[in-house]
Amino acid sequence: MQTGPHAFDTTRDSDGSTLRLLSYNIQLGIAYTRYHHYLTRSWRHVLPFHGRQGNLDSIARFIDDFDIVALQEADAGSMRSDYVNQVEYLAQSAGFDNWYVQTNRDLGNIAKHSLGLLSRPRPSEVAGYRLPGRIPGRGVMLARYRCGDSSLLVGIAHLSLGIRARRLQLAYLARQVSLHEHVILMGDFNCRIDSVEFQALLNDTHLCSPERELNTFPSWLPKRGLDHILVTPELVVERAHVYALAYSDHLPIALEIRLPEQLTLDVGSPRRSFEMVARHV
Numbered sequence: 001m002q003t004g005p006h007a008f009d010t011t012r013d014s015d016g017s018t019l020r021l022l023s024y025n026i027q028l029g030i031a032y033t034r035y036h037h038y039l040t041r042s043w044r045h046v047l048p049f050h051g052r053q054g055n056l057d058s059i060a061r062f063i064d065d066f067d068i069v070a071l072q073e074a075d076a077g078s079m080r081s082d083y084v085n086q087v088e089y090l091a092q093s094a095g096f097d098n099w100y101v102q103t104n105r106d107l108g109n110i111a112k113h114s115l116g117l118l119s120r121p122r123p124s125e126v127a128g129y130r131l132p133g134r135i136p137g138r139g140v141m142l143a144r145y146r147c148g149d150s151s152l153l154v155g156i157a158h159l160s161l162g163i164r165a166r167r168l169q170l171a172y173l174a175r176q177v178s179l180h181e182h183v184i185l186m187g188d189f190n191c192r193i194d195s196v197e198f199q200a201l202l203n204d205t206h207l208c209s210p211e212r213e214l215n216t217f218p219s220w221l222p223k224r225g226l227d228h229i230l231v232t233p234e235l236v237v238e239r240a241h242v243y244a245l246a247y248s249d250h251l252p253i254a255l256e257i258r259l260p261e262q263l264t265l266d267v268g269s270p271r272r273s274f275e276m277v278a279r280h281v
Contacts, residue, residue: 016264018238022063023186023229024252025072025158029055029086032249033220046110048082056086059247060093063118066254067267069096070156071116072188073248076103078112087116096120102128104158105137115141115156115187121265123154131157132172133165140173140187150262153180157187166190167197174204182263183207186229188250193225206232210240216251229255 029052030044044052063069071090075081091099096118105113117126123143131138140157157173159166166189177183185207191198193213201207207230215222222242227250231237239256259265 016259016266017261018256018258019068019265019267020066021068021070021184021186021229021255021257022066022252023070023072023156023188023227023254024059024063025188025227025248025250026059026086027073027248027250028052028075028081029059030248031055031246032218033246035218037249044080046080048080052081053084055247056084056089057093058245060090062243062245062247062252063090064094067120068154068184069094069116069118070154070186071118072156072158074101074114074116076101076112076114078107079109080111087114087118090116091118094118098122100126100141100143102139102141104130104139113137115139115158117141117143117154117156119143120267121145124151129176131159132168133160133162135160135165138165138169140176142176145263145265147263147265150182150260151180152182152184152259152263152265153177155183155185155187157185157189159188159190161190163191163195163197167200170197170201171204174201177205177207181232182234182260183232184229184235184257185231186227186253188227190226193228198228202230208233208237210237210255214240214242214253216242216253217249219246219249219251222251226250227253229253231255231257234260 074086077085098119100117103114124146126143143154145152213225216227236258
């Protein structure tokens, strides 16, 4: 499993037996490179600013090599994003056939805190659910990909900062994924692999994490692995990688996995002509 500084190879099998997965907390397209930016650039979470569009364009160029992309901290179109649905914009710019938005905290014209799914294979169904917690606004998006008698469940989540809420949320996710044989669960968990609540998730499910923690936060000096991609054992991890990019306060994490024979998916080709399939879930 590759965890070093090199990106994925540019060549791979084209028979649909592998998937390239990416999870990225894009922080609304706001780049942080120092701790003091949490103070000096905090206004960018509320108001539009000139550099956001260029940052989104850079993210779009980066993600176009992946098959399924999970986005956290995207805005679905409000004043602070210049009324741009960032999930839609990234999907169109990177040539994804299918994109889905789940807005978990809708503040009208002020902010629309959202999860996003960009996918080259078309899921047969996508649904959004609220996660438990004292403060509302966290959610999970579940997409199912059917292939004959088998199916693949892909979950995207952004968990709370507080440990009590995370325990409830991870227990909820464990109940959801335990009903399925082939599962990918990815997102910003806001906790490390060695945390009590994360270990409880692994103990209660068949999900597996990479062999060692991949640090993703903060982006300029990554010391903590808060972002994760977990898979069930039949989905063989061939490469794992964290990319050193300065487009957010998190780094993106990627996995390349090999699917079992019964789960071959049509990932198509990047940047082909396409008909957009967009849903709010």
